[in-house]
Amino acid sequence: MASRQFCVGGNWKMNGDQKSIAEICKVLSGAALDPSTQVVIGCPAIYLMQVRNLLPCSIGVAGQNSYKVSKGAFTGEISPAMLKDVGVEWVILGHSERRAIFNESDELIAEKAEHALAEGLKVIACIGESLQEREAGKTNDVVERQMAAYANKIKDWTNVVVAYEPVWAIGTGKTATPDQAQEVHAHLRKWLAEKISPQVSASLRIQYGGSVTGANAKELAKKPDIDGFLVGGASLKPEFVDIINARQ
Numbered sequence: 211m212a213s214r215q216f217c218v219g220g221n222w223k224m225n226g227d228q229k230s231i232a233e234i235c236k237v238l239s240g241a242a243l244d245p246s247t248q249v250v251i252g253c254p255a256i257y258l259m260q261v262r263n264l265l266p267c268s269i270g271v272a273g274q275n276s277y278k279v280s281k282g283a284f285t286g287e288i289s290p291a292m293l294k295d296v297g298v299e300w301v302i303l304g305h306s307e308r309r310a311i312f313n314e315s316d317e318l319i320a321e322k323a324e325h326a327l328a329e330g331l332k333v334i335a336c337i338g339e340s341l342q343e344r345e346a347g348k349t350n351d352v353v354e355r356q357m358a359a360y361a362n363k364i365k366d367w368t369n370v371v372v373a374y375e376p377v378w379a380i381g382t383g384k385t386a387t388p389d390q391a392q393e394v395h396a397h398l399r400k401w402l403a404e405k406i407s408p409q410v411s412a413s414l415r416i417q418y419g420g421s422v423t424g425a426n427a428k429e430l431a432k433k434p435d436i437d438g439f440l441v442g443g444a445s446l447k448p449e450f451v452d453i454i455n456a457r458q
């Protein structure tokens with residue numbers, strides 16, 4: 211098996227204020243984090259500079275969204291160039307909340323990913339099926355469709371991490387079992403080998419996301435095709451450190 215660096219992302223979503231964010235940064239800065247795990251914190255745009263200044267450079271910082279062009283008349287949007295300008299290295303794109311609440315299409319998300327990569331950001335590219343889709347037996351079709359949209363625009367996958375996040379597991383406390391997650395991750399790797407290349411299939415990191423906690427991270431992390439996590443709720447709590455250290 212190719213050795214892929216374990217990568218854990220925290221997605222704070224639209225949570226926190228200057229005070230609570232300073233406290234979380236203090237915990238993370240002082241914690242004994244597994245040095246072999248790559249850690250990335252996705253924080254609200256308005257706090258990105260604060261977080262970048264408070265965290266050590268060994269911890270990456272991510273925007274939770276960025277637009278598909280570098281500047282212009284796009285009120286309310288931020289660009290990859292702006293993220294880079296304030297020292298941010300990553301962006302999370304295609305989160306299910308962006309897809310469902312803000313009606314972002316596969317195509318728009320792929321265009322955003324293409325532009326972010328061209329501007330030199332690393333991208334956490336999210337995918338995942340809804341409960342209805344899973345129950346209809348469409349999980350593989352949905353993740354293949356979402357991956358194909360990315361693949362239409364992404365030619366170099368070096369700076370991409372895929373986050374498989376079943377929508378029914380996000381923020382619900384209903385984690386996919388390690389076997390359920392592994393099954394989809396293995397399917398994604400097979401799809402990548404067939405549609406992109408065996409090299410990309412072996413080297414691309416695939417995170418699992420959906421109600422990961424300090425309690426369930428270790429079992430999930432034992433699965434061969436799970437290369438880390440994207441964590442919402444638990445990334446705001448001290449147990450995030452246990453998730454980062456899940457492979458220890």
Ligand code: PEP
Binds near residue numbers: 444
């Ligand atoms: C997420 O928002 O990406 C997520 C996985 O949330 P939670 O961990 O709270 O389910």
